[in-house]
Amino acid sequence: MCKARKEIFSRNDEIAKMAFLNWRMESSDIVNLYNLGDGYFLSAQILCDRLISCNNEKEADIVIFPIFMNFNHGIELYLKGLILTLNQLLGTERKIEGTHNIKQLFDILKSRIKDIDGQKNAYKFSVDCSNLAEYIDELMRKIVPNNKNDKMDFSRYPFTKRDGNHFYVDTWSNIEVDLENLKERIVAIFQKFEQYADFFYYERLEGGK
Numbered sequence: 001m002c003k004a005r006k007e008i009f010s011r012n013d014e015i016a017k018m019a020f021l022n023w024r025m026e027s028s029d030i031v032n033l034y035n036l037g038d039g040y041f042l043s044a045q046i047l048c049d050r051l052i053s054c055n056n057e058k059e060a061d062i063v064i065f066p067i068f069m070n071f072n073h074g075i076e077l078y079l080k081g082l083i084l085t086l087n088q089l090l091g092t093e094r095k096i097e098g099t100h101n102i103k104q105l106f107d108i109l110k111s112r113i114k115d116i117d118g119q120k121n122a123y124k125f126s127v128d129c130s131n132l133a134e135y136i137d138e139l140m141r142k143i144v145p146n147n148k149n150d151k152m153d154f155s156r157y158p159f160t161k162r163d164g165n166h167f168y169v170d171t172w173s174n175i176e177v178d179l180e181n182l183k184e185r186i187v188a189i190f191q192k193f194e195q196y197a198d199f200f201y202y203e204r205l206e207g208g209k
Contacts, residue, residue: 030088030205033081034197040074041190048183055179064177068155071186072102072139075132078193079105085200086112089208100152103136125196131188142167142175 024035114122143151
């Protein structure tokens with residue numbers, strides 16, 4: 001009889017070699033979205049750091065896909081958390097609109113900020129988040145060249161549900177990614193998200209109670 005393997009969801013003798021899925025979770029859906037977003041942003045940063053320091057075996061050519069997956073999902077989670085925060089500040093019962101399309105979510109967020117703080121502050125938010133806006137615009141030019149489906153699954157699968165292969169599969173030309181530049185963008189966008197999450201959730205939503 002084969003010996004049963006140790007379960008993954010189990011204790012290690014050293015606490016530093018354990019992860020606790022519930023330790024960062026709270027009663028607030030908004031806070032939980034931000035906490036999960038932190039994890040996706042940090043994992044993208046860690047992977048970039050690892051590849052920048054050593055890419056002798058060219059692992060970057062495949063690890064770049066989970067980096068983009070984590071980066072984009074971190075953006076999605078923070079956008080949804082901010083939208084949910086602003087919906088509550090506006091006193092609406094609206095849930096989070098949109099699915100995985102970060103451009104659509106970003107546009108919804110800008111609209112909510114205009115609703116609650118006016119055009120001037122909405123413009124300031126756009127300026128503050130120019131790094132994010134530029135990244136989304138560049139990404140969309142790559143993954144949606146003909147304004148078809150948003151194709152946000154480009155980093156999860158090599159092909160789409162309807163339109164064949166993603167943009168990087170059938171090309172003979174190299175599609176290059178500057179890992180140092182990408183790491184700088186990840187860090188800058190993450191920091192700006194943290195600032196706005198703190199401002200809208202902790203100062204205005206929670207502070208106003």
